[in-house]
Amino acid sequence: MSINFSEVADRYRDELLGNVIPFWTDHSIDREHGGFFTCLNRQGKVYDTDKFVWLQGRQVWMFASLYNNVEKKEKWLEIAENGARFLEKHGRDNDGNWYFSLTADGRPLVAPYNIFSDCFAAMAFAQLEKATGEKKYSDIATGTFRNIIRRAGNPRGRYEKRIPGTRNLRSFSLPMILCNLALEIEHLLDREYVEEIISGCIEDVMDVFFDPVLGLIRENVNDDGSFSDTFEGRLINPGHGIEAMWFVMDLAERDGDRLLAEEAVRRTLHILENSWDEDYGGIYYFLDIKGSPLQQLEWDQKLWWVHMETLVSLIKGYRQTGNQECLKWFEKVHDYTWSHFPDREYGEWYGYLNRRGEVLIPSKGGKWKGCFHIPRGLYQVWKTAEKLK
Amino acid sequence: MSINFSEVADRYRDELLGNVIPFWTDHSIDREHGGFFTCLNRQGKVYDTDKFVWLQGRQVWMFASLYNNVEKKEKWLEIAENGARFLEKHGRDNDGNWYFSLTADGRPLVAPYNIFSDCFAAMAFAQLEKATGEKKYSDIATGTFRNIIRRAGNPRGRYEKRIPGTRNLRSFSLPMILCNLALEIEHLLDREYVEEIISGCIEDVMDVFFDPVLGLIRENVNDDGSFSDTFEGRLINPGHGIEAMWFVMDLAERDGDRLLAEEAVRRTLHILENSWDEDYGGIYYFLDIKGSPLQQLEWDQKLWWVHMETLVSLIKGYRQTGNQECLKWFEKVHDYTWSHFPDREYGEWYGYLNRRGEVLIPSKGGKWKGCFHIPRGLYQVWKTAEKLK
Numbered sequence: 182m183s184i185n186f187s188e189v190a191d192r193y194r195d196e197l198l199g200n201v202i203p204f205w206t207d208h209s210i211d212r213e214h215g216g217f218f219t220c221l222n223r224q225g226k227v228y229d230t231d232k233f234v235w236l237q238g239r240q241v242w243m244f245a246s247l248y249n250n251v252e253k254k255e256k257w258l259e260i261a262e263n264g265a266r267f268l269e270k271h272g273r274d275n276d277g278n279w280y281f282s283l284t285a286d287g288r289p290l291v292a293p294y295n296i297f298s299d300c301f302a303a304m305a306f307a308q309l310e311k312a313t314g315e316k317k318y319s320d321i322a323t324g325t326f327r328n329i330i331r332r333a334g335n336p337r338g339r340y341e342k343r344i345p346g347t348r349n350l351r352s353f354s355l356p357m358i359l360c361n362l363a364l365e366i367e368h369l370l371d372r373e374y375v376e377e378i379i380s381g382c383i384e385d386v387m388d389v390f391f392d393p394v395l396g397l398i399r400e401n402v403n404d405d406g407s408f409s410d411t412f413e414g415r416l417i418n419p420g421h422g423i424e425a426m427w428f429v430m431d432l433a434e435r436d437g438d439r440l441l442a443e444e445a446v447r448r449t450l451h452i453l454e455n456s457w458d459e460d461y462g463g464i465y466y467f468l469d470i471k472g473s474p475l476q477q478l479e480w481d482q483k484l485w486w487v488h489m490e491t492l493v494s495l496i497k498g499y500r501q502t503g504n505q506e507c508l509k510w511f512e513k514v515h516d517y518t519w520s521h522f523p524d525r526e527y528g529e530w531y532g533y534l535n536r537r538g539e540v541l542i543p544s545k546g547g548k549w550k551g552c553f554h555i556p557r558g559l560y561q562v563w564k565t566a567e568k569l570k
Numbered sequence: 571m572s573i574n575f576s577e578v579a580d581r582y583r584d585e586l587l588g589n590v591i592p593f594w595t596d597h598s599i600d601r602e603h604g605g606f607f608t609c610l611n612r613q614g615k616v617y618d619t620d621k622f623v624w625l626q627g628r629q630v631w632m633f634a635s636l637y638n639n640v641e642k643k644e645k646w647l648e649i650a651e652n653g654a655r656f657l658e659k660h661g662r663d664n665d666g667n668w669y670f671s672l673t674a675d676g677r678p679l680v681a682p683y684n685i686f687s688d689c690f691a692a693m694a695f696a697q698l699e700k701a702t703g704e705k706k707y708s709d710i711a712t713g714t715f716r717n718i719i720r721r722a723g724n725p726r727g728r729y730e731k732r733i734p735g736t737r738n739l740r741s742f743s744l745p746m747i748l749c750n751l752a753l754e755i756e757h758l759l760d761r762e763y764v765e766e767i768i769s770g771c772i773e774d775v776m777d778v779f780f781d782p783v784l785g786l787i788r789e790n791v792n793d794d795g796s797f798s799d800t801f802e803g804r805l806i807n808p809g810h811g812i813e814a815m816w817f818v819m820d821l822a823e824r825d826g827d828r829l830l831a832e833e834a835v836r837r838t839l840h841i842l843e844n845s846w847d848e849d850y851g852g853i854y855y856f857l858d859i860k861g862s863p864l865q866q867l868e869w870d871q872k873l874w875w876v877h878m879e880t881l882v883s884l885i886k887g888y889r890q891t892g893n894q895e896c897l898k899w900f901e902k903v904h905d906y907t908w909s910h911f912p913d914r915e916y917g918e919w920y921g922y923l924n925r926r927g928e929v930l931i932p933s934k935g936g937k938w939k940g941c942f943h944i945p946r947g948l949y950q951v952w953k954t955a956e957k958l959k
Contacts, residue, residue, distance in 0.1 A: 222862070229801060284736060288733075289736060290737060291731050343679065347679050348673070471617075473617040478868035478931070482867060535924070549865075
């Protein structure tokens with residue numbers, strides 16, 4: 182099999198710079214209060230003005246990253262700083278924890294129960310520090326990061342509804358995100374501190390949450406790492422597992438660890454084979470590791486981020502290991518993705534398809550989908566394909 | 571249009587007593603620890619042993635109700651008391667709040683954040699008191715009921731993640747459930763206290779949460795009763811609205827209030843017309859009152875309880891008002907329901923269908939579906955049809 186990487190690079194770049202980014206610059210900026218609207222309908226019209234800290238941070242990160250890595254466009258930096266000012270002014274409680282959501286004018290709506298608000302804020306301010314060199318951004322990024330590490334043992338804090346002691350579970354999401362965040366923020370931290378965090382995260386992601394018999398990644402495990410035969414313990418989120426593998430490939434590249442890269446590639450392919458819908462195409466959203474009935478009513482849906490993150494893992498995996506299976510799967514996932522998600526009439530991409538690949542919800546953004554996975558993935562595939570030309 | 575109510579009564583009774591109840595008596599009883607398993611797969615095999623207080627209470631209620639209203643079978647009372655002993659022993663924290671879930675042997679898993687655990691426990695023990703006359707059951711029922719009323723202003727208590735003051739919303743679910751619970755428990759309470767609660771609930775359900783322009787019931791409103799143009803404020807749950815209407819019809823019958831019954835019938839029909847899927851049949855799970863994109867990825871699915879509760883509202887509505895539209899719709903919803911939900915191979919009914927009416931999750935029970943809506947609805951339609959013979 183051969184792929185024309187030059188064409189791949191052009192296509193992903195053109196989609197990023199010619200469709201997706203203009204959609205967000207045209208429709209999402211709140212010029213009155215700062216920050217971004219992310220609840221955009223199919224046409225890009227704002228249908229809800231609430232501001233979700235996950236998505237505020239992610240969009241700041243995205244525009245700062247474009248400025249740092251694509252082109253020093255003042256407009257991109259301005260957009261990032263517009264979001265950063267809003268977050269800086271309104272985003273945290275008195276203890277420096279990031280709220281989950283805010284009103285359009287910045288009043289807190291939902292308490293800081295969700296540590297990923299903090300993760301995406303740290304990521305945003307660390308990337309913005311790279312763009313500006315401003316110490317205040319560095320302080321917010323590192324202060325938030327240390328707070329995340331401090332809270333990691335009990336991320337939901339007083340909002341934890343599980344009774345301690347009966348069934349203590351650990352969740353895959355946090356070590357997974359830390360694999361990526363550690364690389365995003367390492368220029369601001371002591372080398373030793375970063376190394377310790379990275380080696381802990383790699384161990385979590387590659388060993389603790391890995392089911393060696395089935396070759397799949399568990400979303401939750403008992404706190405001693407063993408399997409929990411419960412709804413949470415049986416849960417598989419294929420997109421999470423595959424996305425984590427490109428975070429690990431980036432760490433493997435950083436450390437020149439070819440064996441780690443090869444293992445991450447094997448796992449990417451295995452999870453993908455296990456979660457591809459042979460009837461309708463696309464990757465399932467959730468599976469049960471024992472095949473038991475799921476509680477997630479959305480289990481069979483096809484989501485934008487799952488497919489985009491898979492494309493990133495496959496092309497990075499191919500570049501690092503030369504594994505031909507990565508190319509075969511890249512072509513298959515690419516074809517599914519491009520024929521189902523982009524909206525050629527009104528721009529940007531749909532987020533939520535049903536099992537058959539039909540549009541389930543036509544909006545371009547909401548409480549969870551913002552300016553992040555599609556543009557970040559397009560950028561990652563573009564830049565990786567360029568290196569393969 | 572004419573319906574043979576005798577045939578309807580027979581069919582619903584036979585399904586209740588010949589299929590649904592035997593499925594639960596055969597598969598759900600935990601003879602080791604007491605209580606019920608509700609996570610039953612298509613064949614009735616237990617695939618998860620956690621116990622959810624909503625469903626424990628509902629199954630106690632169901633069997634006590636069969637004993638009280640269908641036949642004094644000792645087996646049914648034993649099953650109800652088996653659940654009640656488990657709940658009594660393990661279900662509450664030291665303040666008398668009901669946990670959300672427990673392990674199979676009764677250790678608390680999830681804290682009492684959900685006031686509906688308390689509602690279904692109160693309903694269970696009040697019905698069991700009717701069966702046995704036991705004061706301890708009465709004490710649990712009335713103590714729990716008073717605790718619900720005390721907590722009603724802030725039902726989630728310390729687990730509330732919304733910041734007080736920014737956007738104070740009231741939710742339809744609690745007044746809706748109280749309309750039913752008040753009737754279930756009134757034999758144990760002072761008449762004046764009950765009247766006050768009932769008139770408050772009717773006002774909430776019929777006025778506060780009602781959008782008079784669109785004729786629909788809002789799931790959440792501002793605390794002054796006004797419309798909140800937010801995700802929560804725009805949400806419509808047609809099944810909730812329609813179910814609430816038969817609770818109101820029961821209250822109307824109790825009070826001989828024919829105008830109230832007629833209004834409840836009009837609203838049932840209007841919500842139903844608004845939420846029927848013209849393309850594939852069935853009633854949508856969620857809608858947005860402005861037609862904006864929803865956050866609920868399951869919005870277009872067809873759920874067991876929605877259809878069963880609708881059948882109850884339609885036949886009760888017909889009996890109380892003679893409105894022929896009720897019969898027309900009863901026939902249509904009956905045909906959809908009976909051709910999609912029952913599992914003729916392994917018994918009981920499916921819970922979750924996709925928009926097209928195909929089985930999405932083949933289990934017969936889980937974290938939310940137990941021995942409740944199907945048998946209660948079959949019983950209600952049976953008994954109402956009998957009165958129409």
